[in-house]
Amino acid sequence: MERIKFRRQEANARERNRMHGLNDALDNLRKVVPCYSKTQKLSKIETLRLAKNYIWALSEILRIGKRPDLLTFVQNLCKGLSQPTTNLVAGCLQLNARSFLMGQAGEGAHHTRSPYSTFYPPYHSPELGTPPGHGTLDNSKSMKPYNYCSAYESFYESTSPECASPQFEGPLSPPPINYNGIFSLKQEESLDYGKNYNYGMHYCAVPPRGPLGQSSMFRLPTESHFPYDLHLRSQSLTMQDELNAVFHN
DNA sequence: TAGGCCATCTGGTCCT
DNA sequence: AGGACCAGATGGCCTA
Numbered sequence: 357m358e359r360i361k362f363r364r365q366e367a368n369a370r371e372r373n374r375m376h377g378l379n380d381a382l383d384n385l386r387k388v389v390p391c392y393s394k395t396q397k398l399s400k401i402e403t404l405r406l407a408k409n410y411i412w413a414l415s416e417i418l419r420i421g422k423r424p425d426l427l428t429f430v431q432n433l434c435k436g437l438s439q440p441t442t443n444l445v446a447g448c449l450q451l452n453a454r455s456f457l458m459g460q461a462g463e464g465a466h467h468t469r470s471p472y473s474t475f476y477p478p479y480h481s482p483e484l485g486t487p488p489g490h491g492t493l494d495n496s497k498s499m500k501p502y503n504y505c506s507a508y509e510s511f512y513e514s515t516s517p518e519c520a521s522p523q524f525e526g527p528l529s530p531p532p533i534n535y536n537g538i539f540s541l542k543q544e545e546s547l548d549y550g551k552n553y554n555y556g557m558h559y560c561a562v563p564p565r566g567p568l569g570q571s572s573m574f575r576l577p578t579e580s581h582f583p584y585d586l587h588l589r590s591q592s593l594t595m596q597d598e599l600n601a602v603f604h605n
Numbered sequence: 606t607a608g609g610c611c612a613t614c615t616g617g618t619c620c621t
Numbered sequence: 622a623g624g625a626c627c628a629g630a631t632g633g634c635c636t637a
Contacts, residue, residue: 363623368614370624375612399610 390433391448402441409433 382400386392389407413432434442
Protein backbone atom coordinates (compact mmCIF):
# COMPACT_ATOMS: atom_id res chain seq x y z
CA MET A 357 0.00 0.00 0.00
CA GLU A 358 2.82 2.34 0.86
CA ARG A 359 4.48 1.61 -2.46
CA ILE A 360 1.27 2.19 -4.40
CA LYS A 361 0.72 5.43 -2.57
CA PHE A 362 4.24 6.56 -3.27
CA ARG A 363 3.98 5.73 -6.95
CA ARG A 364 0.70 7.58 -7.18
CA GLN A 365 2.30 10.66 -5.66
CA GLU A 366 5.19 10.40 -8.09
CA ALA A 367 2.81 10.10 -11.01
CA ASN A 368 0.87 13.11 -9.76
CA ALA A 369 4.05 15.15 -9.58
CA ARG A 370 4.99 14.16 -13.12
CA GLU A 371 1.55 15.04 -14.33
CA ARG A 372 1.79 18.44 -12.67
CA ASN A 373 5.12 19.09 -14.33
CA ARG A 374 3.78 17.97 -17.64
CA MET A 375 0.84 20.34 -17.37
CA HIS A 376 3.14 23.14 -16.28
CA GLY A 377 5.20 22.53 -19.39
CA LEU A 378 2.07 22.63 -21.47
CA ASN A 379 1.04 25.89 -19.83
CA ASP A 380 4.49 27.38 -20.40
CA ALA A 381 4.15 26.54 -24.06
CA LEU A 382 0.74 28.17 -24.10
CA ASP A 383 2.19 31.27 -22.46
CA ASN A 384 4.79 31.43 -25.19
CA LEU A 385 2.04 31.10 -27.73
CA ARG A 386 0.13 33.93 -26.08
CA LYS A 387 3.14 36.17 -26.57
CA VAL A 388 3.23 35.68 -30.30
CA VAL A 389 -0.44 36.07 -31.08
CA PRO A 390 -2.09 39.47 -31.22
CA CYS A 391 -3.13 41.17 -28.01
CA TYR A 392 -0.63 39.77 -25.61
CA SER A 393 -1.38 41.04 -22.15
CA LYS A 394 0.06 40.08 -18.83
CA THR A 395 -2.98 41.39 -17.01
CA GLN A 396 -5.68 40.10 -19.31
CA LYS A 397 -4.59 36.67 -20.33
CA LEU A 398 -6.41 34.86 -23.05
CA SER A 399 -7.83 31.56 -22.00
CA LYS A 400 -6.22 28.42 -23.34
CA ILE A 401 -8.89 27.70 -25.87
CA GLU A 402 -9.05 31.31 -27.04
CA THR A 403 -5.28 31.40 -27.39
CA LEU A 404 -5.38 28.39 -29.65
CA ARG A 405 -8.24 29.78 -31.69
CA LEU A 406 -6.63 33.18 -32.10
CA ALA A 407 -3.32 31.56 -33.01
CA LYS A 408 -5.02 29.48 -35.65
CA ASN A 409 -6.78 32.52 -37.06
CA TYR A 410 -3.60 34.57 -36.97
CA ILE A 411 -1.61 31.93 -38.84
CA TRP A 412 -4.37 31.59 -41.36
CA ALA A 413 -4.69 35.35 -41.87
CA LEU A 414 -0.96 35.82 -42.36
CA SER A 415 -0.84 32.85 -44.69
CA GLU A 416 -3.60 34.38 -46.76
CA ILE A 417 -1.63 37.60 -47.03
CA LEU A 418 1.35 35.67 -48.31
CA ARG A 419 -0.73 33.59 -50.64
CA ILE A 420 -2.69 36.45 -52.15
CA GLY A 421 0.22 38.83 -52.11
CA LYS A 422 -1.64 41.88 -51.05
CA ARG A 423 -2.95 43.27 -47.85
CA PRO A 424 -6.59 42.85 -46.96
CA ASP A 425 -8.71 45.65 -45.66
CA LEU A 426 -8.69 46.06 -41.92
CA LEU A 427 -12.15 44.77 -41.35
CA THR A 428 -11.44 41.59 -43.24
CA PHE A 429 -8.27 41.10 -41.29
CA VAL A 430 -9.98 41.67 -37.96
CA GLN A 431 -12.87 39.46 -38.93
CA ASN A 432 -10.49 36.69 -39.81
CA LEU A 433 -8.65 37.14 -36.54
CA CYS A 434 -11.85 37.05 -34.54
CA LYS A 435 -13.56 34.15 -36.21
CA GLY A 436 -14.91 31.80 -33.62
CA LEU A 437 -13.58 33.84 -30.74
CA SER A 438 -15.71 34.70 -27.78
CA GLN A 439 -17.02 38.21 -27.40
CA PRO A 440 -14.59 39.13 -24.59
CA THR A 441 -11.66 38.03 -26.69
CA THR A 442 -12.98 39.90 -29.66
CA ASN A 443 -13.26 42.94 -27.43
CA LEU A 444 -9.67 42.46 -26.41
CA VAL A 445 -8.52 42.32 -29.99
CA ALA A 446 -10.51 45.43 -30.71
CA GLY A 447 -9.03 47.09 -27.67
CA CYS A 448 -5.55 46.41 -28.92
CA LEU A 449 -6.37 47.99 -32.24
CA GLN A 450 -7.83 50.96 -30.48
CA LEU A 451 -4.56 51.62 -28.71
CA ASN A 452 -2.76 51.44 -31.98
CA ALA A 453 -5.23 53.75 -33.61
CA ARG A 454 -4.65 56.31 -30.91
CA SER A 455 -0.90 56.10 -31.07
CA PHE A 456 -1.07 56.27 -34.82
CA LEU A 457 -3.09 59.45 -34.71
CA MET A 458 -0.84 61.03 -32.16
CA GLY A 459 2.16 60.15 -34.25
CA GLN A 460 0.68 61.52 -37.39
CA ALA A 461 -0.40 64.70 -35.68
CA GLY A 462 2.98 65.15 -34.14
CA GLU A 463 4.56 65.05 -37.54
CA GLY A 464 1.98 67.37 -38.94
CA ALA A 465 1.84 65.02 -41.83
CA HIS A 466 -0.84 64.92 -44.43
CA HIS A 467 -1.76 61.66 -45.92
CA THR A 468 -4.39 60.38 -48.21
CA ARG A 469 -4.75 56.85 -47.08
CA SER A 470 -7.13 55.69 -44.44
CA PRO A 471 -5.72 56.02 -40.94
CA TYR A 472 -6.17 52.40 -40.13
CA SER A 473 -4.09 51.32 -43.04
CA THR A 474 -1.04 51.38 -40.79
CA PHE A 475 -2.32 48.32 -39.02
CA TYR A 476 -1.69 46.07 -41.92
CA PRO A 477 1.16 43.70 -41.97
CA PRO A 478 3.70 43.62 -43.39
CA TYR A 479 4.02 45.44 -46.65
CA HIS A 480 4.61 48.96 -45.54
CA SER A 481 6.95 48.35 -42.71
CA PRO A 482 10.09 50.41 -42.94
CA GLU A 483 12.10 47.25 -43.37
CA LEU A 484 10.09 45.93 -46.24
CA GLY A 485 9.14 49.14 -47.84
CA THR A 486 5.95 49.85 -49.65
CA PRO A 487 5.59 47.69 -52.69
CA PRO A 488 4.63 49.20 -55.98
CA GLY A 489 1.07 49.10 -57.10
CA HIS A 490 -0.53 50.56 -53.98
CA GLY A 491 -0.17 47.65 -51.69
CA THR A 492 0.14 44.87 -54.18
CA LEU A 493 3.27 42.86 -54.26
CA ASP A 494 5.58 42.59 -57.15
CA ASN A 495 6.94 39.20 -56.28
CA SER A 496 9.68 39.30 -58.82
CA LYS A 497 11.22 42.45 -57.42
CA SER A 498 10.30 43.44 -53.96
CA MET A 499 9.20 40.29 -52.27
CA LYS A 500 11.52 39.65 -49.43
CA PRO A 501 11.53 36.68 -47.17
CA TYR A 502 8.79 37.06 -44.70
CA ASN A 503 10.07 38.76 -41.62
CA TYR A 504 8.04 37.87 -38.63
CA CYS A 505 9.38 40.66 -36.45
CA SER A 506 8.79 43.24 -39.11
CA ALA A 507 5.30 42.10 -39.68
CA TYR A 508 4.56 42.13 -36.04
CA GLU A 509 6.06 45.54 -35.55
CA SER A 510 4.21 46.91 -38.46
CA PHE A 511 0.93 45.63 -37.23
CA TYR A 512 1.25 46.40 -33.59
CA GLU A 513 3.63 49.30 -33.67
CA SER A 514 5.85 47.46 -31.34
CA THR A 515 8.49 44.87 -31.52
CA SER A 516 7.59 41.28 -31.87
CA PRO A 517 7.52 39.07 -28.82
CA GLU A 518 10.68 37.49 -30.01
CA CYS A 519 12.26 40.88 -29.61
CA ALA A 520 10.13 42.44 -26.90
CA SER A 521 6.55 41.61 -26.39
CA PRO A 522 3.94 44.22 -27.12
CA GLN A 523 1.60 44.52 -24.26
CA PHE A 524 -1.90 45.65 -23.81
CA GLU A 525 -1.94 46.32 -20.15
CA GLY A 526 -5.17 48.12 -19.74
CA PRO A 527 -8.53 46.73 -18.81
CA LEU A 528 -10.83 45.54 -21.48
CA SER A 529 -11.60 48.49 -23.61
CA PRO A 530 -14.59 49.07 -25.75
CA PRO A 531 -13.92 48.32 -29.36
CA PRO A 532 -12.46 51.02 -31.54
CA ILE A 533 -15.37 51.25 -33.85
CA ASN A 534 -18.56 52.79 -32.64
CA TYR A 535 -20.76 53.11 -35.56
CA ASN A 536 -24.12 54.71 -35.05
CA GLY A 537 -24.02 53.40 -31.56
CA ILE A 538 -23.68 49.77 -32.53
CA PHE A 539 -20.79 47.91 -33.93
CA SER A 540 -21.56 44.51 -35.30
CA LEU A 541 -19.15 42.06 -36.78
CA LYS A 542 -20.94 39.31 -38.57
CA GLN A 543 -19.13 36.09 -37.90
CA GLU A 544 -19.34 33.01 -39.96
CA GLU A 545 -20.88 29.97 -38.48
CA SER A 546 -18.34 27.45 -37.42
CA LEU A 547 -18.93 23.86 -36.59
CA ASP A 548 -16.04 23.98 -34.22
CA TYR A 549 -17.25 26.71 -31.98
CA GLY A 550 -20.83 27.21 -32.91
CA LYS A 551 -22.19 25.56 -29.84
CA ASN A 552 -20.20 27.56 -27.39
CA TYR A 553 -20.37 31.13 -28.42
CA ASN A 554 -22.71 33.70 -29.66
CA TYR A 555 -21.19 35.06 -32.78
CA GLY A 556 -23.10 38.27 -32.96
CA MET A 557 -21.30 41.08 -31.24
CA HIS A 558 -23.08 44.21 -30.27
CA TYR A 559 -21.08 46.97 -28.79
CA CYS A 560 -22.72 49.79 -27.00
CA ALA A 561 -21.85 53.28 -27.92
CA VAL A 562 -19.24 54.94 -25.83
CA PRO A 563 -20.17 58.39 -24.67
CA PRO A 564 -18.13 60.87 -26.64
CA ARG A 565 -15.08 62.11 -24.90
CA GLY A 566 -12.40 64.44 -25.97
CA PRO A 567 -12.42 66.62 -29.03
CA LEU A 568 -13.70 64.28 -31.64
CA GLY A 569 -17.40 64.45 -31.04
CA GLN A 570 -20.20 61.99 -31.46
CA SER A 571 -19.20 60.28 -34.60
CA SER A 572 -15.59 59.70 -33.83
CA MET A 573 -14.30 56.19 -33.57
CA PHE A 574 -11.16 57.30 -31.81
CA ARG A 575 -11.45 58.18 -28.21
CA LEU A 576 -8.84 60.30 -26.61
CA PRO A 577 -8.37 61.05 -22.97
CA THR A 578 -10.46 63.94 -21.80
CA GLU A 579 -7.41 65.62 -20.40
CA SER A 580 -5.80 65.57 -23.79
CA HIS A 581 -5.74 69.01 -25.36
CA PHE A 582 -5.39 67.64 -28.78
CA PRO A 583 -4.78 70.38 -31.31
CA TYR A 584 -5.61 68.50 -34.48
CA ASP A 585 -9.32 68.30 -34.23
CA LEU A 586 -10.19 69.05 -37.82
CA HIS A 587 -7.54 66.84 -39.27
CA LEU A 588 -8.58 63.92 -37.15
CA ARG A 589 -12.21 64.50 -37.82
CA SER A 590 -11.60 64.23 -41.52
CA GLN A 591 -9.65 61.05 -40.98
CA SER A 592 -12.42 59.71 -38.88
CA LEU A 593 -14.99 60.52 -41.49
CA THR A 594 -12.87 58.91 -44.14
CA MET A 595 -12.85 55.72 -42.19
CA GLN A 596 -16.54 55.99 -41.53
CA ASP A 597 -17.14 56.23 -45.22
CA GLU A 598 -15.25 53.02 -45.68
CA LEU A 599 -17.11 51.38 -42.86
CA ASN A 600 -20.36 52.58 -44.33
CA ALA A 601 -19.74 50.53 -47.39
CA VAL A 602 -19.36 47.45 -45.29
CA PHE A 603 -21.98 47.78 -42.61
CA HIS A 604 -24.67 49.54 -44.57
CA ASN A 605 -24.50 47.47 -47.65
C1' DT B 606 -25.93 32.01 -8.03
C1' DA B 607 -24.65 30.02 -12.45
C1' DG B 608 -21.21 29.50 -15.68
C1' DG B 609 -16.46 29.70 -17.30
C1' DC B 610 -11.79 28.73 -16.50
C1' DC B 611 -8.25 26.51 -14.20
C1' DA B 612 -5.22 23.24 -11.43
C1' DT B 613 -4.95 18.93 -9.62
C1' DC B 614 -5.89 14.10 -8.88
C1' DT B 615 -6.85 9.76 -10.80
C1' DG B 616 -7.19 5.60 -13.53
C1' DG B 617 -6.75 3.81 -18.13
C1' DT B 618 -4.01 3.17 -22.32
C1' DC B 619 0.01 3.14 -25.09
C1' DC B 620 4.88 3.00 -25.80
C1' DT B 621 9.76 1.94 -24.77
C1' DA C 622 7.94 -2.04 -15.22
C1' DG C 623 7.78 2.60 -15.64
C1' DG C 624 6.91 6.87 -17.95
C1' DA C 625 4.08 9.72 -21.14
C1' DC C 626 -0.25 10.89 -22.52
C1' DC C 627 -5.11 11.41 -22.12
C1' DA C 628 -9.71 12.33 -20.41
C1' DG C 629 -13.01 12.47 -16.60
C1' DA C 630 -13.98 14.17 -11.96
C1' DT C 631 -13.61 17.57 -8.54
C1' DG C 632 -13.13 21.78 -6.17
C1' DG C 633 -11.56 26.66 -6.05
C1' DC C 634 -11.71 31.23 -7.96
C1' DC C 635 -13.75 34.88 -10.52
C1' DT C 636 -17.30 37.46 -12.87
C1' DA C 637 -21.75 38.84 -14.71
